[in-house]
């Protein structure tokens with residue numbers, strides 16, 4: 430049976446790109462769910478049958494290497510966290526929150542800053558430039574690669590091509606940060622729908638409504654996704670939060686207590702490092718905030 434990859438799921442149809450390079454087929458997949466209890470996801474490698482006229486049926490979903498719930502994508506190995514430096518403005522709390530989820534799913538992360546051409550239009554451009562410098566230095570020092578881009582001017586696109594080649598990547602970010610615009614700039618001829626920022630709210634208007642996997646000219650696949658900014662920690666364990674903060678890991682071994690939460694225990698190496706400025710203030714603060722949020726969500730559900 431031929432194999433392919435689901436590139437889009439819409440109104441009960443799965444759009445399958447055959448592995449042999451043929452045209453995309455529109456498939457149903459009812460039997461798969463009845464037989465094996467799996468709902469196919471974008472990114473799934475599948476076996477399918479053709480029934481003529483560009484239609485077919487998905488018969489089998491092959492084992493997944495990874496599985497994300499939000500956005501719903503299978504087999505991704507790289508999360509591309511997309512943050513604009515203006516409109517909407519840079520939000521490091523949200524960035525750290527995304528990183529916790531990415532680490533818990535054992536995906537690699539790449540941080541992409543967008544709209545660098547528009548810094549001059551910010552109310553305080555110098556402050557934005559400084560924030561961006563700081564963020565690149567901070568996340569670079571923790572081990573996350575960062576790329577500064579402008580889809581409008583073309584900055585950073587070659588670097589991004591290099592980082593995405595051969596990967597199965599998934600874009601994640603708030604509405605309006607420029608995910609679809611970035612993909613349009615990366616792929617000649619691609620015309621994903623993009624939307625203006627709401628003047629009143631200063632955010633995007635949720636233009637992209639479904640997940641779609643795009644093939645890059647340099648090899649590799651990238652999923653465009655609907656923007657989101659609400660993420661909770663309900664499905665994570667308390668350890669997932671601590672371990673997600675990569676730079677805490679070597680320090681935590683030096684804490685007096687095993688299982689130290691780094692909040693108020695004596696002889697805590699993480700807190701000491703934060704006090705000395707060796708762990709960034711924002712990172713330690715977000716860690717403590719997320720832990721409190723996690724406790725609160727456990728109490729409520």
Ligand SMILES: Nc1nc2c(ncn2[C@@H]2O[C@H](COP(=O)(O)OP(=O)(O)OP(=O)(O)O)[C@@H](O)[C@H]2O)c(=O)[nH]1
Pocket residue numbers: 543544545546547578579580581582602603604605606607608609610611622623624625626633634635636637638654655656657
């Ligand atoms: N100046 C400038 N504007 C940009 C850039 N990239 C995107 N934009 C603008 O940002 C707005 C939102 O872009 P989209 O690509 O629709 O954003 P998105 O992240 O896909 O949003 P959702 O689909 O709603 O999640 C549009 O008005 C774009 O023109 C850029 O590099 N520079």
Ligand SMILES: [Mg+2]
Pocket residue numbers: 608609610622623636637653654655656
């Ligand atoms: Mg979009």
Ligand SMILES: [Zn+2]
Pocket residue numbers: 681684685689690691692694696697698699700
């Ligand atoms: Zn500690």
